[in-house]
Amino acid sequence: MLFEGAGYSNVGRTRESNQDSYLIKVASTTFGDVALVAVADGMGGLESGELASAAVIRMLSDWFETKLPAALEAMESSVGGFESFVDGQWGGLIQDMNMALIRHGMTEHMNLGTTLTAMLAIGGRYSIVHVGDTRAYELTGAETRQLTVDQTFVHREVEAGRLTPEEALTHPRRNVLLQCLGSTKEVVPDLVHGNLDRDAVYLLCSDGFRHVITATELRRRLGPDALTDTAWMAERARAGYARATAATLDAEEAEGFAEGCVTQRIAATAKLVMDRKEADNVTCVVLRVVPEGGR
Secondary structure, eight states, X not given: OOEEEEEEEEOOSSOSSOOEEEEEEEEEETTEEEEEEEEEXXXXXXXXXXXXXXXXXXXXXXXXXXXXXXXXXXXXXXXXHHHHHXXXXXHHHHHHHHHHHHXXXXXXTOOOEEOEEEEEEETTEEXXXXXXXXXXXXXXXXXXXXXXXXXBHHHHHHHTTSSOHHHHHHOTTTTOBSOOBTTSSOOOOEEEEEEOOTTOEEEEEOHHHHTTSOHHHHHHHHSTTTSOHHHHHHHHXXXXXXXXXXXXXXXXXXXXXXXXXXXXXXXXXXXXXXXXXXXXXXXXXXXXXXXXXXO
């Protein structure tokens, strides 16, 4: 099973810095392709938020490149199977990330934190670790399915029947998180597992990306009927494909992304969000299973 992904991030119209960070990693192993995608949304002031999200993404990337190969070998002999094995990996990573941010904050006398939603895909299965209000979706031709639950004050109140979903949209505490990485010594992530849909697009995004766009619009603009094989072919033809950094992506955007490529479609959706007066940073990554013979 082969994977390919694309991502885009924008500081937005009013923010001074981009506190979002994202990751897309794909590697070939003896188990087939393994993919890791993630979005982190930092907080704690301009410099602190940017530092926090970048730090957890860097730790995820290092884990994927240096520790995952050995972990996959160990998974073959794991008694509990895929889910319990991956849960153990996520648990250790989350605690390491959380304590690293806490130690840095204490040393530098600053408050910093970040959300994190990350998805590992391997062997027809996916596993998601989630802290905060970044989100993961599964987009098919027929529906948009939210895979994560927002760890926010307003979501808790809606679940308890004290707020309606409509009231939550404009509530003054709608951006208050119940937990994030770097704020307290104990973090309890949500862990979500499932079977990969070969015909779906998996989308991870920051809250700024999805605040003012509907589930139907997400599916129509970034679902499998929009991100067709032709769009992915155009994506692979990009000069910066699989090598993009923040600087090269900005330069490429200034020149104009190739028409119809996946990154251009994500960027166009981000522009729509910003045109609707979204003030936050906007970040989105997408991942799909490559059809047989499609790459």
